[in-house]
Amino acid sequence: MPEAIRIHPADDVATMLADVAAGETVTLPGLELTALDAVARGHKIALRPITEGEAIRKFGAPIGHATAAIAPGQHVHSHNLHTGLTGTLDYRFEAGAPPPPEPNGQRGFLGYRRPDGRVGTRNEIWILPTVGCVARTSQRIAEKSAALAEGKVDGVHAFSHQFGCSQLGDDLAGTRHVLASLACHPNAGGVLIVGLGCEENQIDQLLADVPEWRRPFIRTVTSQFAEDETADGIAKVAELIEIAAQAKREMVGLEALVLGVKCGGSDGLSGLTANPLVGRMSDRVAEAGGSVILTEIPEIFGAEHLLMQRALGAEAFDRIGELVNRFKQGFIDIGEPVSENPSPGNVAGGITTLEEKSLGAVQKGGHATVVDVIDYGARISRHGLTLLEAPGNDAVSSTALAAAGATVILFTTGRGTPLGFPVPTVKIASNSALAARKPGWIDFDAGAVLEQGFPATEEAMLDHIRDIASGAETKAEINGEREIAIWKRGVTL
Known part of the structure; x- marks a missing residue:
């Protein structure tokens, strides 16, 4: 296994898969370089000379700009990389994505069919x-x-x-x-x-x-x-x-599933393993005619263009832009920067800027067409990928996913959390060390992607989701972790 991964050919940095000391050789496909600094797992190492002020690319897109000259092999993080995010933006619609495919009859799960046609994973x-x-x-x-x-x-x-x-x-x-x-x-x-x-x-x-x-x-x-x-x-x-x-469980197709996708306590591997793996689950469910809900709007700042490219039409495109700008304006109105993220845990795990965090986070939506954008507290009404208005806070956004109709939540994490919500919440570790250290929290180890590759891990993950949807308990359910949190947005009398 390589010691570092370059995610996209245009990237200026690679992500470390293991700790490296200064002076050690770092191997990645097609390249070797000497680490000039100690670089921890999940953190970034420069692959080429970068000048002060130059944009730095990861995931094939800018994640900020260099605040000092950086040599190949140097650690790239908060000391020499700064966000490029500022205020609201103007967005221009150019082309619409194709509509979601017709249901393809993928093997489903045992669920509870309700009078309105929806299917529950619990009763x-x-x-x-x-x-x-x-x-x-x-x-x-x-x-x-x-x-x-x-x-x-x-x-x-x-x-x-x-x-x-x-x-x-x-x-x-x-x-x-x-x-x-x-x-x-x-x-x-x-x-x-x-x-x-x-x-x-x-x-x-x-x-x-x-x-x-x-x-x-x-x-x-x-x-x-x-x-x-x-x-x-x-x-x-x-x-x-x-x-x-x-009500009794009956076999239904995968088109009856509604996935809510969420990340919390992300690290530098979340965008390489867990989030792309969840994206593949989103694609499988959407391709089957099912529904996927993506939220955490402040955590798509800097990556909203990836969703807008997949908007079904001009209306969905415009609503994505309006939603992103509305959230940004909320920060601006109270004198806060729109980039006041990542969290201390994210930074410790190797994530430096909000652009980097967002480019990793939006991967949970896979490549599905964005068919709708809905307000906080609303319920989904269309098959495909829906963008939901809610903040990044784990409990608030996960509650909003459940309220919108998610019957299973896929929750990726690099740092770990015990939280659970009204619907089965599947905790997916971005790294195998977390899965081994917290077996009472973690349901699935996405770190296996680095050893087994995506195809094998994808099938195992989908089988696990089918089992959960059919009644197998998540770790959060076993632990009695079931919470809701409501988004407070106004004055208190």
């Missing part, structure tokens, strides 16, 4: 509080209802949050839309909505966002008006369990 009872005041009440109802679910449904889970009151306008509407979308999720065979009574996020207004066909699968409790809200909630969960228990 659970979800308890959603309208407001943080009844978050613990919701958890108590779930805990006391767990025994009722055994052998009938896949579990009873409460998703607490701190919002739903002291919010105004679009901020309150965002909370309501996310909760309503979760209430419609195909992984929930039934939903109990627990309210307080006096909160801004009133149950009747939340239910107005829920389609009529879904109402028979929803029950509500208003705590201030109930004699015993816990007993009332348990009784209604029992009703929902009996309704949900009538």
Whole structure:
């Protein structure tokens, strides 16, 4: 195995696959050079002389500019590379991508078909509080209802949050839309909505966002008006369990799967292994007629052109540009740079600039056509790749993916995280060292790509996704890691 990889022929740097000391020889296909500095795994080493101010390329695209002259063999990182990102940009549509292919009948999974035609990968009872005041009440109802679910449904889970009151306008509407979308999720065979009574996020207004066909699968409790809200909630969960228990798994095609794709705690290998591997999963699902959802808008800054080239038409193209510029303007309006990323963990793992992080991150979307761009809290309505409005924060964006309809989330990581979300969350390590060190967190080792290549690892990954979608538990599910987080965008009263 080579000690470093040049991702694209035009790249000025290679990514180290192992630590190297100063003075050691670095071997990569078709080239050897002497390391002038110690360079850690995941970090970059210069392949040619680079002058001060010159653009530095990785993934075949600029990731910033040199702040000093760099010689071949030198470490390229924060000390000599700086972002080139500034403010908003003008985008011009030139050509549209072809529409997604017709379903190709790929082998699918055992799922739960719902009345609206969507298919769940779980059959659970979800308890959603309208407001943080009844978050613990919701958890108590779930805990006391767990025994009722055994052998009938896949579990009873409460998703607490701190919002739903002291919010105004679009901020309150965002909370309501996310909760309503979760209430419609195909992984929930039934939903109990627990309210307080006096909160801004009133149950009747939340239910107005829920389609009529879904109402028979929803029950509500208003705590201030109930004699015993816990007993009332348990009784209604029992009703929902009996309704949900009538659903049975059946074989469906891969076109019934909705993948949410996410990265968190990325390192310098994420763009070489885990993210491209997830991109291949996105392509397989999209080619089968399924759906893929990509988000983390601030983490596509500098790489949005790769998505815009694949926009289905001018409308999708324009909406991508508008969404990126809107996020950038939000940073500018509060006096923050648009490039205030990567995180300290990303930097320690070898990622220097937001352009570099973004060029690696967008690979999770594969090469699928971008068919739609949707707002935060909205639900997908088209097959193919949908771009979803949400920030990069792991919990907020993953919750938004679930609310949009993702029935499995593929979560790549180079540093590791235990977090899990309402739907099965598959943790994919970018490097084998993380997979070996954190077997209780990691579901799949994408570091195998470096030894086995993409074709073999791709098939293993797709089989693993089919197993998860058919009921095999993820590590996060085994550990009881199930969270939601709501995007706070306005004042607090």
